[in-house]
Amino acid sequence: MNEHYPFVNPPLPYAYNALEPFIDTKTMCLHHDRHLQTYVDNLNETLKGWDDLQDWSLEKLILNADCLPEVIRQSIKNNGGGVYNHIFYFNGMSDLRSRNNAGMLFSAILDDFGSIDSFFQEFKDKALSVFGSGYAWLVLDRNHGLKLVTSANQDTPIVKNLCPIATIDVWEHAYYLKHYNQRAAYIEDWFQVVDWCYANKLYRNYISGCE
Ligand SMILES: [Fe+2]
Known part of the structure; x- marks a missing residue:
């Protein structure tokens, strides 16, 4: 994903059906393509016009959210967090059956x-x-x-x-x-x-x- 605005929704690091039968394909499609995409879109929309924040990384935005103008603060927390958390969650799964490789x-x-x-x-x-x-x-x-x-x-x-x-x-x-x-x-x-x-x-x- 981009380091800064405009943020993009990175593709899953595996196929949508890779986690079957444990997590189903339709859930993965909707979760990644719609839910995460919405957080990405809303985060970009929130940052539109805030030129001085547009070179900030996702982590910098999240870590400094309490210092941001009140009008965008909660949206940055909700949508920046939504992007961060979902990417972390998706990247943390695979079909490698790696349970014994920690x-x-x-x-x-x-x-x-x-x-x-x-x-x-x-x-x-x-x-x-x-x-x-x-x-x-x-x-x-x-x-x-x-x-x-x-x-x-x-x-x-x-x-x-x-x-x-x-x-x-x-x-x-x-x-x-x-x-x-x-x-x-x-x-x-x-x-x-x-x-x-x-x-x-x-x-x-x-x-x-x-x-
Ligand atoms: Fe989710």
Whole structure:
């Protein structure tokens, strides 16, 4: 995607049907082509005419949203966050079946959560605990600790100084067509398509960047 305005909707890094049977093709098409596209369009519309903000990166806009003029502040949070969160979510999945390829991250998860089973259970509980729309995240805090956190609507953990490693979108549009209102079933299916190689790459980058 562009570094700055006008932002564009990057193509999925896999085919729309790549995550079948866990996440269905129609959901992926609508989620990427319509929901994410709408956030991109609304973000660009918000920035139209704000020349001094048009060379700002997405992260800079999100991190400094509270300092922006009130008339665009909430729209930048909602739509900038919507773009950031969705791209992160889509990039964090694949059909590579990489569950056993988490490398350094695998060891860190064992250290911080005790076992893979307890990690998945805690992640599932966290994702189920989101009331209404939002996300559950695996993040790295500034002490190099892994944590599970939630965010409401299109809030992002980067504004809390947390480094995101993996996320599940639990807005109903992410799962309603296939899973109806069964969020737990969707979470179980999402576990099957998490790209742990990608998550490990992010984890390694954060760790090496902090050294
Ligand atoms: Fe979404």
